[in-house]
Amino acid sequence: MAAMSYLVHSEEDRRHLLEAIGAADIEELFSSIPASLRLEALDLPPGLSELEARAELEKLANENRVPGCTCFLGAGCYRHHVPAAVRALVSRGEFLTAYTPYQAEASQGTLQSIFEFQTCICELTGMEIANASLYDGPSALAEAALMALRLTGRTRILVSRGVHPQALEIVRTYASGPELQLECLPLHEDIGKTMAGVSSLDPAVGAVLVQQPNCLGVVEDLSHLAAAAHAVGALLVVSVNPSTLGVLEAPGRLGADLVVGDAGVFGNTPSFGGSSVGFLACRQEHLRQLPGRLVGQTVDRDGRRCFTLTLQAREQHIRRARATSNVCSNHSLNALAATIHLALLGPEGLRERGEICLERAHHLQIELCRQPGVRPLVTGPFFYEFALDLPVPARDFCAEMRGRGIEPGIPLETLEQGQDPVLEHPRPNALVVAVTELNPPEALAAYLEYAHEVLLLLTEKRECL
16 A cells, blocks of 8 residues: 555546546556567566665765866767856746746746847857757757758758767658658868868758867868858758857858757756757748747837747647647756856857867877877867877777776767768777866876876787787
């Protein structure tokens, strides 16, 4: 009986429900589900008391390693300093809710914070319209690809190999349902930019997807890609790391038609990969095909400034199967954190943060390439992430460095996870390293010291074999 107190329905409730729908028992209710997809029982351990459960969870939590200044992991999930004011403000009761307003008469404070987020994204990306946020950067990229095809009336997508392999898989999944064609543009083997095949695109192409900087850290030539796409009537979709936009030119000013990204680099922490906050920005002429929530600024009958959810006829709760997307929510709290952080940074602070990251990353890359056998994997210009070709397997290097308290980066083959390689040939010695303002000079010095030691050790082991 004690266990029943944790269940929503009693046995009598179940009997009434089954009678109402005309099913004799639970087995008949689920008979439409094939037996091969059903579990007879869950293999769960015995239940725990609250005290025991808390102790078990604390034991598991203590096994986590909190990354410090000697963490150089990146590959789409980056660590940045988040001012204490961000957490203090988003924790206020007025904001701390996962609920997303559907109605135009929702709280003016919530709508204004979303409008401010949209404004920040437009200013960062050089675009005219931005939505109220999406789940994350990769899902925003997939939504933008479908949006571009709706706008062009075509069914073919070209994706740069410089797009993060996992984001590419999400785009591929989105495209598989409506049976859209997806092809990949290779990276130049030497400089790491999206170049091969771009000068002569097929007129059937509707969307060209590229990442800036790409997954090897290389800064792409967006103007060249935009010209190639526009020459055949396609749209250029750019997935940008917005943290770089204090230094790099906004994609919208370089010819991008749709700009997406992940604003988790502002006000949010990696948190095992999420939750985060994606965004999608476009030009005014493409507004009607923009997926997700959109907050507009207007005036009420007394002439006072106010905000409202607008153009909702695009959305599935009104348009149903003909909606622009099945996105039904947005990450308002994460977007608010990003907005507050951007307001605290301001244009100068964002530029300064970007310059610190850039300078430290280039210093570390130059010094590492002075180690015997270490060279840049590609020679294209990079921002605060770069790829190295080591004289030893990257996995072995990472394991040894990790044993010395340093997370040195991510092996490229781990990033690829068995999918198509970023470059034409597999690179087991390739390592992707990210440097942010959270990696001070002493952390860079420690990296260099241990890298020298580990490379000597692994090289000697290999020679002995």
